[in-house]
Amino acid sequence: MPTIITLPGDGIGPEILAPALELLRTISEDFTFDEHAFGGAAIDIHGTALTDETLAACRKADAVLLAAVGGPKWDTTDPEAPRPEQGLLGLRKGLGLYANLRPVRPLPALYDASPLKRERIEGTDLLVVRELTGGIYFGAKTRTARSASDLCEYSVEEVDRIAHVAFDAARLRRKKVASVDKANVLETSRQWREVVHIVHRARYNDIELTDVLVDNAAMQLIARPADFDVIVTENLFGDILSDEAAMITGSIGMLPSASLGEHGDPGLFEPVHGSAPDIAGSGAANPLAMFLSAAMMLRHGLGRDADAAAVEAAVDRALDGGLRTRDLGGEATTAQATRAVIDELGRE
Ligand code: IPM
């Protein structure tokens, strides 16, 4: 009986998590779900975005399924005030989730939903492997009356282990890795490049490795997205490039992610999109990225590959059948989208 910690979070979070649990229940009655307040919701109750108790429960669980955190209610520039995002960062660090996988694969049915021309995106199937527990996100922060700083630091080990994740992933795909850095300016990037090449030479001669500067990568992602296979990069660059890559699919409402740590430790599965406070409560949120995140949980977190593939296929078929939520230019509500996917799941 796998135990899954569920973190609905804020905004549309609870509205998309509930349908995902409904979906998972149709797959198996074996899952135990244990819900905890997280993000802004936890700040309101406990004064902190991630309580020790929630973190401890996550550590003991088989997987963590998170919807989204944040909202204007908790937005502040006061460095002393608790922020919902601290919960997310605390969870990533606390569970040692250094590898963030963000697949981007626009479905043919959605080619015309993308702001990019169909010819540009046809055939795109890429995976962003983002380093998730290092770099500027976690370096020392300082603030005085007249200045502020964020330290960007990487150890050789941190780069080495994420490089392995990227090369291993590429081996199961089209065997190409683009390592993205800013080695023409940053010392952390020069070390990144060196370490990635050492790992490549030692164990991955069968993989084609290219170095791409981050500004150029941002351009190439739009100019020729289909040429990319695996993109591996540091925390902040991965944050930015994965939002950019999301638009290739037409909507950030389509993208799932998995954050993984050491083998056997619980992973965290969440959509790439945020809590969309502007549409919260309207019933219009697109639950598909949440469903696809549940699929990634089934595959990477619970070892249930066939169930994962069934969910992904059901989402594909529902879209082929014309399902379009508002973000995809349609009218379907969250409830209708959920129905469509669960119906497809039953049709197998
Ligand atoms: C993401 C988000 C987070 C990040 C925020 C909410 C802290 O943008 O998962 O990409 O920057 O990592």
Ligand code: MG
């Ligand atoms: Mg982001």
